[in-house]
Amino acid sequence: MQGPHTILLIEDDTAVATSLKEVLEAEGYGVTWTKYGRDGLRLAQEQPPHLIILDVRLPDGSGFDFCRQLRQHKLRQPILMLTAQQEEMDKVLGLEMGADDYVTKPFGVRELLSRLRALLRRAYGELASSTNSNRLFVADLVIDLDRSLVLRGQTQLELTPTEFRLFVYLARNAGQALTRSQILQGAWGYDTAVEDERTVNVHIRRLREKVELTPSQPTLILTVPGVGYRLSNL
Known part of the structure; x- marks a missing residue:
């Protein structure tokens, strides 16, 4: 996965997805968008992205289940979940399924970009930069x-x-x-x-x-x- 960071966006709300895709591309990210979890699972395997943004509610199943399946297929990229739920259990369930972080809708673009950058930095940054040993x-x-x-x-x-x-x-x-x-x-x-x-x-x-x-x-x-x-x- 060389070059600009690529993001797989799995979101069924066209308005949200279109707006988010425009914002991310304006920030220099390459974005692939699909409405369906099954297509997202296939794309993640065929064209591995640097990061996956995954909505909880999808037309063909639960985002929680697709998150679990992504991890079962040995996909280790950071997963940022989008949820409209306020309940703590929904957030915990996403983490239990293998997500790395979550943002609750409606979210601010600045917050989402901040969390996205932090995930990419942690995943692909120079983890050994503060130590002489590798x-x-x-x-x-x-x-x-x-x-x-x-x-x-x-x-x-x-x-x-x-x-x-x-x-x-x-x-x-x-x-x-x-x-x-x-x-x-x-x-x-x-x-x-x-x-x-x-x-x-x-x-x-x-x-x-x-x-x-x-x-x-x-x-x-x-x-x-x-x-x-x-x-x-x-």
Whole structure:
């Protein structure tokens, strides 16, 4: 995926999609738009974009289900979900299915662009720029910063870009008890809010499911009651 960042927009509202496509193209992004989740899944595999914007309500199914299917097909690009729902459970469900962030309709263009840029920066930025080493070691895991992947022996763990960034941040601060606010600022790059702190909880749970040998009894990513989380410096 070379050249300008490309975005796959999966949105069934023609007015919203047309306006958003114009804004994104004016910002220099290449945009492919489809109304249907199934077409979006096919396009994401045939013409892998740098980022996917996915609406929750689609004519051929739930955006939550298509988000899960995208991850099941090993597509690791950041996914930004658009939702008209205000309920916290809808936002949490999107994160559980593999989304990296969400914006609630009606949204401001400035907010959406800010979150989009942050996702792209975290996914494709120079993650190793603040360290002289291109590898970090956590127990039996190797974090390869140059290739943005995590290995257990010869097996590559299937982390999303957000999960990778979160794991890198925890690894660089191994042994320290970190508040959710610190984690948001360090791994997400924006200031805290109550709902954003819940976002940390969801991503930590997803990350544990992939890096812990027994996720229900974590030994790497530990909960620090009344504070937040700490990565064991085993």
